[in-house]
Amino acid sequence: MPRVYTRLGEWKLERAAMDRSGLSLGFVPTMGALHAGHRSLLERARAENDRVVLSIFVNPTQFNDPADLKRYPQTLGPDLDLADGVADYALFPSRAEMYPDDYNYRMTEGSLSARMEGAQRPGHFDGVLTVVLKLLNLVRPHRAYFGEKDWQQLLLVQGMVRALFLPVEIVPCPTVRDPDGLALSSRNRGLSESGRALAAAFPRILREPAPAQRAAKALGDAGFGVDYVEDHAGVRLGAVRLEEIRLIDNVRL
Numbered sequence: 001m002p003r004v005y006t007r008l009g010e011w012k013l014e015r016a017a018m019d020r021s022g023l024s025l026g027f028v029p030t031m032g033a034l035h036a037g038h039r040s041l042l043e044r045a046r047a048e049n050d051r052v053v054l055s056i057f058v059n060p061t062q063f064n065d066p067a068d069l070k071r072y073p074q075t076l077g078p079d080l081d082l083a084d085g086v087a088d089y090a091l092f093p094s095r096a097e098m099y100p101d102d103y104n105y106r107m108t109e110g111s112l113s114a115r116m117e118g119a120q121r122p123g124h125f126d127g128v129l130t131v132v133l134k135l136l137n138l139v140r141p142h143r144a145y146f147g148e149k150d151w152q153q154l155l156l157v158q159g160m161v162r163a164l165f166l167p168v169e170i171v172p173c174p175t176v177r178d179p180d181g182l183a184l185s186s187r188n189r190g191l192s193e194s195g196r197a198l199a200a201a202f203p204r205i206l207r208e209p210a211p212a213q214r215a216a217k218a219l220g221d222a223g224f225g226v227d228y229v230e231d232h233a234g235v236r237l238g239a240v241r242l243e244e245i246r247l248i249d250n251v252r253l
């Protein structure tokens, strides 16, 4: 089982001891409700580093909808079971310790973050980038692992690391999918049986070789509420709503 740190002071002492040992450190940041997609990030981190840190922090500043934050699943026990054998340490900090400044200081990107997910969820990427910067400063990993499912997040984190000269390698990891093609997500568990069956049409329609507008129309016709379908630098990104569950995905064009 990973050793759990709830107090940042205790974690910092452990991290300082690691500096003296010269071991390499891989980091997988999460908001918990772990599934096989997270497990694959942890396994990759395990294979490429001497030690692996997992963080579990449901970051309030990246939720623009308080109801969404409230219903976000919190499953620490099963999360630690899933990380067993692959993570050495689990950081599980409190909101008070993570935001001693009450979120008065924040990280903003001025272009890509306003589009797609950012347009649908104002302030979302400020929250993501701010917490990722805090976590990278606390963990000081050699490598940090991010899933390609959150493609826009991945691009923004890579951009921040370049812009601020952060001494970490960001490792993109392929999306893990169910056999019918639906990308694994903590949110999928909110779907009914029929909703789950329909959800598989989302990546299938995104993948069809048609203009983005046509894909958006096909998704609407299939019964999804469509937030956006956009092509960006060789990747098609989409977000849809189904039974009040929001699904996002992307495919290479």
Ligand code: PAF
Residues within 6 Å of the ligand: 029, 030, 031, 057, 059, 062, 128, 131, 132, 150, 153
């Ligand atoms: O992708 C996520 O789970 C979150 O956005 C992250 C990177 C852990 C920041 O809260």
